[in-house]
Amino acid sequence: MSIKIKEYAGTPLREEDLKQGKVLSIGYWPKAKYNWSAGVAIGRYLAELKNARIVGRQCDKCGRTVVPPRMFCEWCFRPNDRWVILKDSGVVNTYSISHIAADATRIKKPLIPTVIQIDGTTDAGILHLVGETDPKKVKFGMKVQAVWKRPEERTGAITDIRYFRPIER
């Protein structure tokens, strides 16, 4: 509502009107299930995470290594050339301090979603969390290292890395 708009046009409804059947309504709960195939590049990337390894793809033309990997260089418009096994460390490219969880509930200990540029790559990076640190101390360019789940806990998912922790230079 504003100074100019005193009331909305239309027919206001309350939740009780629907519950008590004062107005006709229809409810529908579609079974919106999906099964998303990870593809060749992400498929291997996820499988390697289970082995606590981060892999990327390298392009010979531009020399770039991309992670998460894809089979095609979107700079050169050609299939890229080889798999490279990368270190599980990198630098903070950009980050955010979140005081709410994914379901928008307030959390006491803030999360630090971060784009981490993995060592050996030259641009962008992977989105993950930074942990074991005071949010105030996170800096661009800060060096971080992956903290992995135990082998028996790993499932071949990005969450096989619990978070990245800062490492002293």
Place this chain on the structure above:
Amino acid sequence: MKHVKGKMPVNFLYTAGVAGERFLREIKENAKILGVRCRKCDMVHVPPKIYCERCFERLGEWTELASEGQIETFTMCYFDADGNRLAEPEILAVIRLEGANEGIIHRVRKIRDQQVHVGMEVKAVFREKKDRVGSVLDIAYFEPFAR
């Protein structure tokens, strides 16, 4: 191949609206199908609306339509909305009721000895009054009839 499974909780509750409410209540109470005429462009809308989608005129001239009409177009469905194969295929049709300039979408059943076709004469079969709930499915289906 690595794959990720998931489910999207997309629930909704949709109200019939001012015109839809009156349309469905009339089907429920009196087994009658209402349309609404636009004075400006002389077009009878069904299902009824409160504004004419052609000229944006406010609509208010409610008119009772016949429960008979013609198949304007149709399709045969072999799967339900969730993609499961139906035991019996279902015919969904756009049916233009006599006196209306638009068609309503409904199912056609009881097609025995003839092929479903465009222009086929069909009539609404209503559910028993006690079974009617205020839904377009209070019309159980349309079936062919001979004049």
